[in-house]
Amino acid sequence: ARDSVRRHPNHCSLRPAGRGNGRSKAPPAGRPLLPHPLRPRPGTGRWAPDPAAHDHWAQDRAGAGDRSAVRGSRRRLLPGLVARPAGRLGAQPPGPAARRRARPLARLRGACRGRHGPRAPRRLHRAASAAASAHDRPHPANGWPAGPSLAIRAGGLRRAHGDGHRPPASRRSLRGRRAQARCYNEGVSDPRHLQILRLTHFLRDVPEQALQTAAAQLTQETFAQGEDIAVQGSAPDALYFVLEGSLDLLVRDSRGQERRLATLTPGDTLGEVEVVYRLPRLTTARAASPCTVARWDRPALSAFIGGFPAALASLRFAAASRRLAARLRFSWLGEGEVLYAAVRKHIALLFQALILPAVIVLAGLVLASWAMGGASSLLTWIAGATITAGLLLAGWQILDWTNDYYVVTDRRALWIEKVVGIYDSRREAPLHMVVSVSLRTDMLTRSFGYGDVIIRTFTGQLTFHNVGNPKAMAALIEEHWRRVQHQRQQAERATLAQTLQDKMGVETPALSTTSLPVTSERASRDVGLDHWTLQLRFEDKGVITYRKHWAVLLQAIALPSILLLAGAGLLGGSLSGMVQLLDPLLSAVILLAWIGVIGLWWLYQYVDWANDIYQVTPTQIVDITRKPLGTESREVAPLENILGTEVDRKGLAGLLLNYGTVTASIGTAEFKFRGVFDPVGVQQDIVRAQEAILARKREKETGQRREEMVELLRLYDKEIASRRAAPEADEQTDGHA
Numbered sequence: 001a002r003d004s005v006r007r008h009p010n011h012c013s014l015r016p017a018g019r020g021n022g023r024s025k026a027p028p029a030g031r032p033l034l035p036h037p038l039r040p041r042p043g044t045g046r047w048a049p050d051p052a053a054h055d056h057w058a059q060d061r062a063g064a065g066d067r068s069a070v071r072g073s074r075r076r077l078l079p080g081l082v083a084r085p086a087g088r089l090g091a092q093p094p095g096p097a098a099r100r101r102a103r104p105l106a107r108l109r110g111a112c113r114g115r116h117g118p119r120a121p122r123r124l125h126r127a128a129s130a131a132a133s134a135h136d137r138p139h140p141a142n143g144w145p146a147g148p149s150l151a152i153r154a155g156g157l158r159r160a161h162g163d164g165h166r167p168p169a170s171r172r173s174l175r176g177r178r179a180q181a182r183c184y185n186e187g188v189s190d191p192r193h194l195q196i197l198r199l200t201h202f203l204r205d206v207p208e209q210a211l212q213t214a215a216a217q218l219t220q221e222t223f224a225q226g227e228d229i230a231v232q233g234s235a236p237d238a239l240y241f242v243l244e245g246s247l248d249l250l251v252r253d254s255r256g257q258e259r260r261l262a263t264l265t266p267g268d269t270l271g272e273v274e275v276v277y278r279l280p281r282l283t284t285a286r287a288a289s290p291c292t293v294a295r296w297d298r299p300a301l302s303a304f305i306g307g308f309p310a311a312l313a314s315l316r317f318a319a320a321s322r323r324l325a326a327r328l329r330f331s332w333l334g335e336g337e338v339l340y341a342a343v344r345k346h347i348a349l350l351f352q353a354l355i356l357p358a359v360i361v362l363a364g365l366v367l368a369s370w371a372m373g374g375a376s377s378l379l380t381w382i383a384g385a386t387i388t389a390g391l392l393l394a395g396w397q398i399l400d401w402t403n404d405y406y407v408v409t410d411r412r413a414l415w416i417e418k419v420v421g422i423y424d425s426r427r428e429a430p431l432h433m434v435v436s437v438s439l440r441t442d443m444l445t446r447s448f449g450y451g452d453v454i455i456r457t458f459t460g461q462l463t464f465h466n467v468g469n470p471k472a473m474a475a476l477i478e479e480h481w482r483r484v485q486h487q488r489q490q491a492e493r494a495t496l497a498q499t500l501q502d503k504m505g506v507e508t509p510a511l512s513t514t515s516l517p518v519t520s521e522r523a524s525r526d527v528g529l530d531h532w533t534l535q536l537r538f539e540d541k542g543v544i545t546y547r548k549h550w551a552v553l554l555q556a557i558a559l560p561s562i563l564l565l566a567g568a569g570l571l572g573g574s575l576s577g578m579v580q581l582l583d584p585l586l587s588a589v590i591l592l593a594w595i596g597v598i599g600l601w602w603l604y605q606y607v608d609w610a611n612d613i614y615q616v617t618p619t620q621i622v623d624i625t626r627k628p629l630g631t632e633s634r635e636v637a638p639l640e641n642i643l644g645t646e647v648d649r650k651g652l653a654g655l656l657l658n659y660g661t662v663t664a665s666i667g668t669a670e671f672k673f674r675g676v677f678d679p680v681g682v683q684q685d686i687v688r689a690q691e692a693i694l695a696r697k698r699e700k701e702t703g704q705r706r707e708e709m710v711e712l713l714r715l716y717d718k719e720i721a722s723r724r725a726a727p728e729a730d731e732q733t734d735g736h737a
Helices: 002-006 051-062 067-077 096-101 119-133 169-173 191-199 208-216 272-277 298-305 309-327 347-353 355-372 377-402 443-448 470-504 521-525 550-576 584-611 651-657 679-736
Strands: 038-040 047-049 219-223 228-230 238-244 247-252 258-264 284-287 291-297 339-343 405-409 412-419 423-430 436-440 450-456 461-468 537-540 543-547 613-616 620-626 632-638 642-650 659-666 669-677
Touching: 191 208, 191 238, 191 291, 191 470, 208 298, 219 228, 238 272, 238 298, 272 309, 291 298, 298 309, 309 339, 309 470, 339 470, 347 355, 347 377, 347 461, 355 377, 405 470, 412 461, 423 461, 423 679, 436 470, 443 450, 450 470, 461 470, 470 679, 543 669, 550 584, 584 620, 613 679, 620 669, 642 651, 642 679, 651 659, 659 679, 669 679
Parallel strands: none
Antiparallel strands: 038 047, 219 291, 228 284, 238 291, 247 258, 247 284, 339 405, 405 412, 412 423, 423 642, 436 450, 450 461, 537 543, 543 613, 613 620, 620 632, 642 659, 659 669
16 A cells, blocks of 8 residues: 555655655655645545545554544644635645634544545545535534544534444434435435525525525424413524425513514525624514424525625624614504514615715815904805805705615515605505516716615506615516415415315305495495595495695685685674774675675685595496586596506695695506695505405406316216216116016
């Protein structure tokens, strides 16, 4: 064996200096130079240990065959994760500093003594090469191997179990539920692990082979109803994926009472914020039903995602958006609606908005410096006013930037825009109406890392302007959009499965279908005595009626009211003798006629305001405009054709008095509820009515499919029975014959 190693073709031209005793011996005369203990791995460009060569090299250095010196030298010189050379394959081996920084091998048992023949160095080469190619410390293999095979522990290449020795039981128990590296041919224990990683938005651009590696690191855990998956305040040790069941996110307040924030369903992730920001668990995750989750330990997650910068940026984006969403409280969220992400415009837009305030403040400072030089006191006041105006403008720009949000829930995508004291709007697009999600960037926006996300519905679109990391935002929206579609498909499959089960049973229960309520034209017209009051919203027979805000009425009756009050004052002054215009009797007649005419004008304006109403029925939205003693116009649009709604509140009066315009997009047209009180509430009523009619429509279609399936199965059974009865009848006929 010694001679075979000496004839190794890959040997060094010079013998490196020794490290064990500080001495370097020259090779004996006539003896060929030995190979270097760190040899380049062919085709990889990495350095791997050569134990056989190192044995002879260390023996030459130590003199007579001192095996303890050989083992000590091997422990010092052979690292577990060898530092990679700076150059290509033919570069010089790493120096002493690189070998000292590398993690050493603890000991070599079987391979050191040569118990397993020439295969032991080969196995060591494979193990060291695998460790050198990893980006992080490798995880333990599936179970500790027995016999001559080698194992890689989670702490690096520390021990080779070449002689079949297993680690102590205490060390084996430390593995716990950690994600374990698997061989290339082992496969994934549960195919749902790979499927959920494919659907996760921050892993969208990760190659399939890498996703398979990541899926092998997931461990599956099952929890009973009421059991805690993660406890508030605990360490963020893993990221969870919900596979089955549902989880309640609970937060405990200062009084010790738990409050439910949201409910996670299959496909959701748990723990992004805590894992990314290294925070204690912010909420308690409790199983609302028997559930199954996939656990990705934090060390394995860090090691994996560190090799994919785009995925890491997307994960950080998701954590930041989830963290901001947890701090927001929106009153317009529906019951059970989960807020998944909330982001602001890119901070570059804030810096751009602060340019003008900075210029104003700089100009004020220049004026202040001139004023200190002995100028007039007026210049000092101007400088102070300029600086104050610049600071106020900067504060207003910062507040305006913080008020704009792009929000994604499990039902819709929204753009919330507020201009302090001037404007307040909310635009949304239901996820079940989304057709596509695209990006729009240019060279400047790409260099700063932001762009536009365009959400297209059937004929309209909702644009998220200047979003940081637009690719991650688009992936997040697409994930929830596809989840909505998947939930619908699952509901349809469950309905068909239930139909088959009912048909295969002894008795088939009667199928009930929900018919859409029919609202008559008279029901939408007759709204009761509330029609003539100042009430702005009232319901009658399932029809919600809205009237324009009384601020609109005040604008209409302002001039008639002023003229009416002026006429009443003149009449009172004329009758009391304080005002002498004409003959008192003639003046009274003229003023009474004036008051009567103005009063009729005032009444006309009031009736006109009362007759302009908007209605939301169970099937449609209605705009009724009726002039007193004049024409009447009526516009109707089906709820199922609404593609999106917008809310606009303009002006200081609209913000203070809470009224504005609600716009419903229907195809290429727009349906506007102008000047209504609480436009956000009106929008919620429209969305709820739309969801209700779509649910009734889906239920009706499901009932029809169920009936068709039952009828098809009945005909199938009838045909099978007739075919079975025909041979029996023929046999009976032959028997009688």
